[in-house]
Amino acid sequence: MTGREDTRQDTGYEERLRAFTGRELRPLTPAQDPVNQPMIRHWTEAMGDTNPVYTDAGAARATGRGGVVAPASMIQAWTMRGYAATVSPPAGRDGFDELVDLLDEGGYTSVVATDSEFTFLRELEPGDHVAVRESVESISAEKRTGLGTGRFVTTLKTYTDQHGETVATQRWRTLRFRPAPAPAPEPVAEPEPVEEPSPPPALRPRPAINRDNAFFFEGAKQHLLLIQRCAACSTLRHPPGPCCPECNSLEWDTVEASGRGHVYSYVVNHHPRHPAFDFPLVVAVVELAEGTRLITNLTGVAPDDVAIGMPVVLDWLDADPDLTLPVFRPAPTEAP
C-alpha cells in the first residue's frame, strides 16, 4: 500500500488540514528598517520606474501629496528578512513550518506559486514603519491539475503601520501538489519525434467571458453545470444568450443539469498540438438528458472506444485555479 492511499483513508488528515483555516502562520513581524528614501531609490532604479513622485518632493507635492511616497508594490520588500536570515537555519519553528510538514505528510511535496493579489489602502511615506503578519485563508479540496493532484493554499498577509492601521493586504496562493509521474523514458530503438507526447505545461485557452456567458463559468467553478432557462417560457438554451429565441424574453435564470447525457458527435484531434492538451484529444458534442447540447471533453475512455450514442455522465476538470470545465466520462453500466 502506498503512502498516498494511507493518507486518503486517514479521515483525521482532512480535519487536521481544516484546522489550519484562519490560523496565524507568522506572527506580527516588523520590517528591519522604516520606509526610507535610499531603498526607494534603489528599487525604482532597478525597476526602471522614473515616476518623480517617488524621488522628488516638489514633483510629489505638485500631485497633491505631502511629499515623496514609496511605490505601492514595494510593500513586500520592506518586510523581507534579508540575506543572512534567509540562508541561516531557522531559530524556531512557526505555524508555517507546521503546515508544510502536514502537507508533506499528505504527499504534497511540490509547490508552485499561482497568484498574488494586493489591495493597497494608503501610500507609504519615508518614516512609516511597516509590520506584517500572515494567516491561512483557505486550503482547497484536492484538485487535479496539469502538474499533478494537489491543494491550493491561500494565505492572507496583512501589512500594518506604526499605528497598527492596515496599509495593504496580500492574498497569496500556491499549489501544493504531488508531482505527476514523469513520462516514460523515450524508446531508444525507434524514436518517433513527431508523435512523442510531452507534458502539458501551458494553460488551456481562456474562455472570453462577458455578461452573457459568465454565469456558466462561475457555476463551473462550484462544480455546477448550469443550463440557461427562459424565465418567461421556460425553454432551455445552450450556448446561452441574452434573448430567448422562442418568446424574445430578456429574463432568464438557470437550472442545474442532471449530468447525464450521450455522445452526439465527437472528434479526435491530432494536429495542431496545443501545449495545454494531451493528444490524441477527444472533443465531443454531448446531448444532455435535458435536451441541450454542449461541446466538452471525454475522459476515462480511449479514443477508439468512443461511439456516437454512448451514455456519459458529468465529471469536473479543475484545469487550473481560474478554470474549471465540465467534462464527461462513460456512464457506469447499470445493474440489470
Added chain:
Amino acid sequence: MTTGTLLPAAAVAGIGATEFSKDSGRSELQLACEAVLAALADAGLKPADVDGLVTFTAETNSEIHVARNTGMGDLTFFSRIGYGGGAGCGTVQQAAMAVATGAAEVVVCYRAFNERSGERYGLGQAARPMDTTADRAAYAWMTPFGLSTPAQWVAMFARRYLHEYGATTDDFGRVAVLDRKHAANNPAAWFHGRPITLQDHRDSRWIAEPLRLLDCCQETDGGQALVVVSAERARDLPHPPALIRAAAQGLGADQHMMTSYYRPTITGIPEMGLVGRQLYRQSGLGPDDVDAAVLYDHFTPLVLPQLEELGFCEPGEAKDFIADGHLELGGRLPLNTHGGQLGEAYLHGMNGIAEGVRLVRGTSVNQPDGVGHVLVTAGTGVPTSGLILGADHR
C-alpha cells in the same frame, strides 16, 4: 418573395489572379493590386473605369488602398461581406445589384492575402487575444476544450454524417482524389502534375478524426479579382460575358460560426439549401439545368451535403452520387474542374468563381462539353452565398 428582376442584368467580364504560392514574397496589398489589374486587363478596362469595389470583411486591403494604388478615380459603391469564405459569391451579388440599380457601372470584387506565409487560418483560434464581443465570447464554448481549428470544427459534422448515412472516409477521399486529378492538368494549380490515389488518402495522417491530411485544403498566398459590369456593356468587351443568372446569400436558423451543432440535425447545411432555393427561383433553372459546379471545398466532408442541399441528389445519397462518377469530366455534373481549393489554391473561394467564368467561356483547362450554366458556392459552416453563371445566348 419576388426575385429575378435584378438578374441577369449583370455579367462577369473579367477575371485575374496572381500566381498561387506558399510564400509570395510581397505585400498583401501588392497581391490585391496585381489581381485587380489583371482582371481589368482581361475585361479590356482601365482602373479609371472602375466606380465600385467589393471585398470580404476579412480582407486586410481596404478599398482606399486598392483604389489609390491602382489609380481608380471616384468610387460610388463599396461594400464588404462578412463570415470568412462564406462571402465569396456574395461579393458578386453585391456587384450585380450595384450594376443593376445604377449605383455603379464597373465593380471589381477582390480578395488577396498571404494566408500561408502570413497569418494562417488553419492554426486555429486558441492563441488569439480575447475580448468580450459576442463573436469572441462564442469561442468560450470551444477553445477551452481544445476545439479551435476549422478542421476540428468540420470533423464534428463529418463524424455525425458518417454515422447517420453509413458513409465512410473513402467517400470523403473520393472528393480529394477528384480535385487533385483536375488540378494535375492545371498549370496554375499548386498541385499541378501531382494527382493522388484513394490509397494515398487512406495513408495520409490524421488531423482531426475523421479528417485526414488529404481532406484538408492547402493554405495559399495569392490574389483573385473579378470585374462585374452590365450584361449590355459586357457584350462589347473582349470575352464572352458570364451572365450572373442568380446570386444569393443565406444565413440559416440557429447559425453559428463553423459550429452549428445545436440544430435538430447536423448532417445538412441549411444555409446552403436556402441559397440554392433562391438561385433556382431567380434563374428559373433547376438542378438538372446545371452543367457543372464549383463547390466550396475547404474540407472534403462538406462537399457531400452541398450536393444534397442543392438538389443534385437526395440527402444521404451523395456518397453514391460521387462513387458513381457523376462528378467526373464526362459525368452528369463535372465538379471543381480547376482542382478546387484542395488542388488549385485556397483563395477563399474566389478562384472558384473565376473557374465558373472560364467554364462559361469554354476556356477551363478541363473544359467539359456543352456548359451552359455553372453553379458556384461559397464557404460552408458559415453564413454563405452562391451564384449561377450562364452563357450569353443572344
